[in-house]
Amino acid sequence: MHYATVKNPAETGMTVIDCAGDGRSRGRAHGESARELVRRALERWADATMHAWHAVREVPDIDAYAARLLAQTGLFDTVARVLPDLADEVRGIAEGAGVPLERVAAYNLMDEQWWYDLDALSALPTSEPGCSVIGLVGAESTVLAQNMDLPAYMDGSQIVLRLRDVDGPEALVLSGAGLIGLTGINAAGVAICVNTLLMLRHNTAGIPVAFALRYALQQHTAGDALQVVQRITHASGQHYAIADRAGVSSIECSGDGGVLRAESRGNPLWHTNHPLYGSEVREESVVQLAASGRIHNSTERLAFLHERAPSLHGADDVKALLADPRTPLCMRPRGVSISQTFGSVLYRLGNRPEASFCLGKPGEARWQRVPFAAIG
Incomplete structure (x- = not known):
């Protein structure tokens, strides 16, 4: 496993995390290097999500919510089948940060959570999609x-991932701690x-x-x-x-x-x-x-x-x-x-x-x- 964290000392701050190797190694580098950022990000996500779902009795906590989202959509299972290296990266993030895999997997379904919550609650309580x-x-x-x-x-939770996987070109990806990416560019x-x-x-x-x-x-x-x-x-x-x-x-x-x-x-x-x-x-x-x-x-x-x-x-x-x-x-x-x-x-x-x-x-x-x- 190879990882390193580069922190820019500028007043605004910028954390760049080098993640190399196969999916599990890249994820562990991310999770270990940004452990506290990942944990805080997941806590804030959990608070916002549960505030929206407070009246739904069968979803008493964030683990029940994550299990429901993953089971009812099957989306992470699809990723594991079609893009196993990226599913392994999510597993590595959870292992490196010492947090439950289900939470990290659900957190990485950000766009999907928006429509899932919209369907279930008829509202957009935790997000206002922009860009x-x-x-x-x-x-x-x-x-x-x-x-x-x-x-x-x-x-x-803002970070930049500098990714070097086994086969693809090196990439620089804007992300949030715990997420595999939001937007990016590669060296090709x-x-x-x-x-x-x-x-x-x-x-x-x-x-x-x-x-x-x-x-x-x-x-x-x-x-x-x-x-x-x-x-x-x-x-x-x-x-x-x-x-x-x-x-x-x-x-x-x-x-x-x-x-x-x-x-x-x-x-x-x-x-x-x-x-x-x-x-x-x-x-x-x-x-x-x-x-x-x-x-x-x-x-x-x-x-x-x-x-x-x-x-x-x-x-x-x-x-x-x-x-x-x-x-x-x-x-x-x-x-x-x-x-x-x-x-x-x-x-x-x-x-x-x-x-x-x-x-x-x-x-x-x-x-x-x-x-x-x-x-x-």
Whole structure:
């Protein structure tokens, strides 16, 4: 087993965890190096989840909830069958952090928990799905960037995983302690950002979002990553922006098997949290999301990006826009909102792939570049 933790002494702080080898070894490195962060993250998740489920008598505690989620969906069993190395990584996280596997497995079904709770409780009590993605395609490089908006209780768990598995290229992945990943870039020059599309149909026989992301990042070309995303059965409605030096592919995937794709070669790409390509939606979810204001928030952010896109001419412009707390792209807890911008990423795909991360609230945290070990 090989692991190391690199902590940046800057005031904002940044924890980068090196995870190498097979799935179990990578997970143990993560769990051991970030043990206290993982435990605190799981405690906060448990508190938020049980607050939402307090009236459901057959779910008295977080272990009962995790067991119910795993049993009723079968999603982690699907991962173990189709992507056993990534399932082993989750097992390794639990072992390294000294926490129950069922909790870590359920925690890694983040997007899936959103629709599971929405179906069971007819509400979104622990989350307000967000995320704004920007892609710029230039003559010599492509920029892919994102503000990742997550439940406010996750703040403080931000980490970057520097992954070197047995077969795939090295990858840098924004994550939360205990999670296998949220968005990332690999040393072969493939970057992926994502947006939840909670109004699309889901599928308990599909691959959960976090595992689809990591599987795609194990590919050596954007074309191969595209094939992965288009070929697998998806557990959740999700938008994937897959970029390389030549451009960006924008793909909306639904659990009913629908995969709709658009290319952005010489034009900018922007996407938020509602489908743009006409995929079939779950009407009951649309009604709930509209009533809570989530769809309005998504369309507001998309309109803002449409207005500002012509003024974006490179990475510095994109960083400044994503970090400006005065814009609708930066989410802060207020009113009924219980989510905030968890972190921001900017991937530059040129002669050498580069990754910059801003972990924490926009306007308070600062951008920092994290190098690949092999080429940085």
